[in-house]
Amino acid sequence: MLKRVHFPPSLLPYLLVAPQVIITVVFFIWPASQAVYQSFLVEDAFGLSTEFVWFENFTYLWNSRQYLDTFGRTIYFSAAVAFLSMSFALILAGFADRVIRGSTIYRTLLIWPYAVAPVLAGALWLFMFNPTLGIIPFMLDNVGYDWNHYLNGNQAMCLVIIAAAWKQVAYNFLFYLAAMQSIPKSIIEAAAIDGAGPFRRFATVIFPLISPTTFFLLVVNAVYAFFETFGIIHAVTQGGPANATTTLVYKVYNDGFIGLDLGGSAAQSVILMILVIAMTVVQFRFIEKRVQY
Amino acid sequence: MVENRPFVTILAHLVLIFGVALVALPVWITFVGASHDGARMLQAPIPMWPGDQFFVNLRQTFLGNGLDGTRTAPVWMMMFNSLVMAMMIAVGKIAISLLSAYAIVYFKFPFRMGVFWMIFITLMLPVEVRILPTFEVIADLGMLNSYWGLTVPLIASATATFMFRQVFLTIPDEMLESARIDGAGPMRFFWDILLPLSRTNIAALFVILFIYGWNQYLWPLLITTDANMMTIVVSIKQMLEASEQTPQWNIIMMTALLAMVPPIIVVIAMQRLFVKGLTETDK
Amino acid sequence: MAEIKLDSLTKTYGPTQVLYHVHADIEDGEFVVIVGPSGCGKSTLLRMIAGLESITTGEVSIGDKVVNGLEPADRDIAMVFQNYALYPHMSVRQNMAYGLKIRKQPKAEIERRVQEAADILEIGQYLDRKPRQLSGGQRQRVAMGRAIVRDPQVFLFDEPLSNLDAKLRVQMRLEIRKLQKRLGVTSIFVTHDQVEAMTLGDRLMVLNAGYVEQFGTPIELYDRPATIFVAGFIGSPAMNFLPATAANGTVTLGNGVSLPGADGVSGPVTFGIRPEHLVPDDTGPIRVCVQLFEALGANTLLHGVLEGTETAVVVSLPGHVTLEPGETRSFSAPPAAQHLFDSDSGARIEP
Structure with a gap:
């Protein structure tokens, strides 16, 4: 935590931390405390008077069918994104770990989507799924399936999940491949001598050994799906149709900036903060474990 | 490879090639879309093979005023805005994180742990959960539609601070002791010893942060109402909206291509640093 | 050049005290070695002299000046660290010049002194290499060079040889x-290797x-160790300690054998009694049952127990000797080689 020798006491350390501290206070802690404060207020329709209402905003959310639906939808969305992109990445990493020649080339070819902004990922997939022009609706039409995510909520959800998962494959692939390559060769060789074939080895030796990475990625993917997919949803569906793709973060934005419901939006922010804190705690407790591994 | 099983090896290559193709497909479609003229891009099915209009579209997109019927700035200007934003965020985050990590590791001062925990808290407050109040702060400070407003609220960074703290902790104590016996003061030690020793970590972090900065969406969307301050990533959304009336997919696809090419080049050209940065910051 | 005075130095970390009233007068040009097992406080003491560790109470003077309040850089010392602490991103030349550069010496003067130090240490051909391109022994030399280039009043060495292999260590020691x-x-050298x-x-x-158990010349420590600890620490193999009872000018060992002792x-x-001081003597009073022996070439080490007891005894016999496990050998102990210690305090009892 600390070096055993320090520089003698002076003003310098305060100057060194000052920029970080000032920015943190002005743009993080003050706004966050404002959010907490506002979450206890209700503003009338004209923004003329505010009233302190304690937890009314929260009880309102708790009783709001729409909010609870959004909550459930966000969890479903996150789980789907994590599962889809992690399993795809795991399969690719498993095979890439096996090929000696070319594994770095495959890595190069698979990691670049990390650099694509979520909103661009959304735009790309939106075009592919464009009901009148897109290549995929065209193919689906040939097998008699009608695609229109502007009307069909499930299809819209499906589209944002695919776009979000696509972007995250790169990250998951990179961590899975690194984890597999850090397994000592002798363990794999021992399993081979014990008679386990490649697929069996993967299932019984490699996959259990990289389980810390799987857990770590689960948390990271959940955080990603919760907070970083705003751009995808905003560009592709605007939360629609009929809120079918509205996630918690999108709703905070929508209620706050479009609906101008300050108290409600702030209360939602506070709930999100609690979620982030929980995820951070899980992630940090876990990272300590990963260091040992 | 442990044993010789040609079948499995061939299967591995097939699966990987299929995977690469699947991952690349949307970008291929985008590239193809950016290489045809506007009229061709309105006929279903859209082409799967590049046309000959790529450079025409590139010229029109890069220099022109975006789409007909939108009020976006020229794409080159938005790319410049994105570049400035990405650079300011990356350099700013690295600078303030280096300084605060240095203070936390090498100085003993009252409130040291308080500062540490305050920085830690920022980890738990992503922009998405404090959108409105942060927007109000920026508005009150008159920082809307400015580069400062775009970047400063994003440059506090717990992860970068923790990463540098980790790096500094692995530098042997004797470096500092030796430097002190050599007569180096705190800032001299920082410049002469600490910075050069953290060079690769700084570069790795820069790669990650450049991508992070370039790809910012929600924050610039809120902060910039002036078309001349808009970033290219944000402009895509504007164009998609406009396309519902007058679709010009060739231009949209070209813009999307231009928006993603710089960070992709950074990732591929600096792959080693990128991987290092990604795995060491642990997000 | 300077003498060093340590006056009643103590050091505490919170509730734990790690040094108790250390006194020493070190003469100008003297080479003093601080030795002790790990955790005995020797590195802390050195670092207090260097100014890297605060002084709880007491005074350190270098030359005639009390340096308690001075920064390490102002004490006119140079230090060689266990891991050398070479700046990895600087060349050998830059490493050696760094302290002089900070002190704003003229360029030509720096160049001259680096060259001079490099010549002394025969590292002239490595001056433009980075530390990672050097072997352990070469890095050690660079670390030395960095110390001597400054021409300080005092050299401090913090176990500088412990990262070298055995052969190189002997060579560097001589150098x-x-x-x-x-x-x-004037030099102070910390080591755990006696x-x-x-x-x-x-x-x-x-x-x-x-x-501080004892402060003296190597021969004093060997011949007249002040405490059981020093007696056991100095000399290899270590001194044999046999529990005994003293009375009326004789010392009676655990098996009842009496030897003439102190009045x-x-x-x-x-x-x-040291293993090398036991003299084979068929009529000698000290009888040892052989358990095993180690033939080292120049001498043979007999490991056994004092007859009639469980007390381990080691004897160093010159040349090749063949021994049978189970046999008993007799030895005499010349009075001058015998040491008596108080069983409670461990202090030496002068005969």
Whole structure:
């Protein structure tokens, strides 16, 4: 935590931390405390008077069918994104770990989507799924399936999940491949001598050994799906149709900036903060474990 | 490879090639879309093979005023805005994180742990959960539609601070002791010893942060109402909206291509640093 | 050049005290080795002299100046670290010049002194290499070079040889000794290796659990160890300690054998004799049952127990000797080689 020798006491350390501290206070802690404060207020329709209402905003959310639906939808969305992109990445990493020649080339070819902004990922997939022009609706039409995510909520959800998962494959692939390559060769060789074939080895030796990475990625993917997919949803569906793709973060934005419901939006922010804190705690407790591994 | 099983090896290559193709497909479609003229891009099915209009579209997109019927700035200007934003965020985050990590590791001062925990808290407050109040702060400070407003609220960074703290902790104590016996003061030690020793970590972090900065969406969307301050990533959304009336997919696809090419080049050209940065910051 | 005075130095970390009232007067040009087991406080003491560790109470003077309040850089010292602490991103030349550069010496002067130090240490051809391109021994030399280039009043060495392999360590040990004599700079050298301590030091300070057990020349420490700890620490293989009882001018060992001993001492004592001082003597009083032996070539080490007891005894016999496990050998102990220690305090009892 600390070096055993320090520089003698002076003003310098305060100057060194000052920029970080000032920015943190002005743009993080003050706004966050404002959010907490506002979450206890209700503003009338004209923004003329505010009233302190304690937890009314929260009880309102708790009783709001729409909010609870959004909550459930966000969890479903996150789980789907994590599962889809992690399993795809795991399969690719498993095979890439096996090929000696070319594994770095495959890595190069698979990691670049990390650099694509979520909103661009959304735009790309939106075009592919464009009901009148897109290549995929065209193919689906040939097998008699009608695609229109502007009307069909499930299809819209499906589209944002695919776009979000696509972007995250790169990250998951990179961590899975690194984890597999850090397994000592002798363990794999021992399993081979014990008679386990490649697929069996993967299932019984490699996959259990990289389980810390799987857990770590689960948390990271959940955080990603919760907070970083705003751009995808905003560009592709605007939360629609009929809120079918509205996630918690999108709703905070929508209620706050479009609906101008300050108290409600702030209360939602506070709930999100609690979620982030929980995820951070899980992630940090876990990272300590990963260091040992 | 442990044993010789040609079948499995061939299967591995097939699966990987299929995977690469699947991952690349949307970008291929985008590239193809950016290489045809506007009229061709309105006929279903859209082409799967590049046309000959790529450079025409590139010229029109890069220099022109975006789409007909939108009020976006020229794409080159938005790319410049994105570049400035990405650079300011990356350099700013690295600078303030280096300084605060240095203070936390090498100085003993009252409130040291308080500062540490305050920085830690920022980890738990992503922009998405404090959108409105942060927007109000920026508005009150008159920082809307400015580069400062775009970047400063994003440059506090717990992860970068923790990463540098980790790096500094692995530098042997004797470096500092030796430097002190050599007569180096705190800032001299920082410049002469600490910075050069953290060079690769700084570069790795820069790669990650450049991508992070370039790809910012929600924050610039809120902060910039002036078309001349808009970033290219944000402009895509504007164009998609406009396309519902007058679709010009060739231009949209070209813009999307231009928006993603710089960070992709950074990732591929600096792959080693990128991987290092990604795995060491642990997000 | 300077003498160093340590006046009643103590060091506490919170509730734990790690050094107790250390006194020493180190003469100008003297080579003092601080030796002791790990955790005895020797590195802390050195670092207090360097100014890297605060002084709880007491005074350190270098030359005539009390340096307690001075920064390390202002104490006119140079230090060689265990891991050398070379700046990895600087060339050998830059490493050696760094301290002079900070002190704003003229360029030509820096160049001259680096070259001079490089010549002394024969590292001239490595000057433009980075530390990672050097072997362990070469890095060690660079670390030395960085110290001598500054021409300080005092050299401080913090176990600088412990990262070298055995052969190189012996060689560097001799070189450090030669260099120190040549430059005549007062030096303090910390080590846990008693052989290193014996060969290097003009005087040795034996530290144990924060206390100075003895401060004297190597031969004093060997011939007249002040405590059981020093007796056991100095010399290899270690001195044999046999529990005994003293009364009326004789010392009676655990098996009832009596030896002529000190007058005026009575009660339980510890009888000490070095393995190399036991003389084979068929009529000798000390009978040892052989358990096993190690033939080392130049000598043979007999490991056994004192007859009639469980007390382990080691004897060093010159040349090749063949021994049978189970047989008993007799030895005599010349009076001059016998040591008596108080069993409770561990202090030496003078005959």
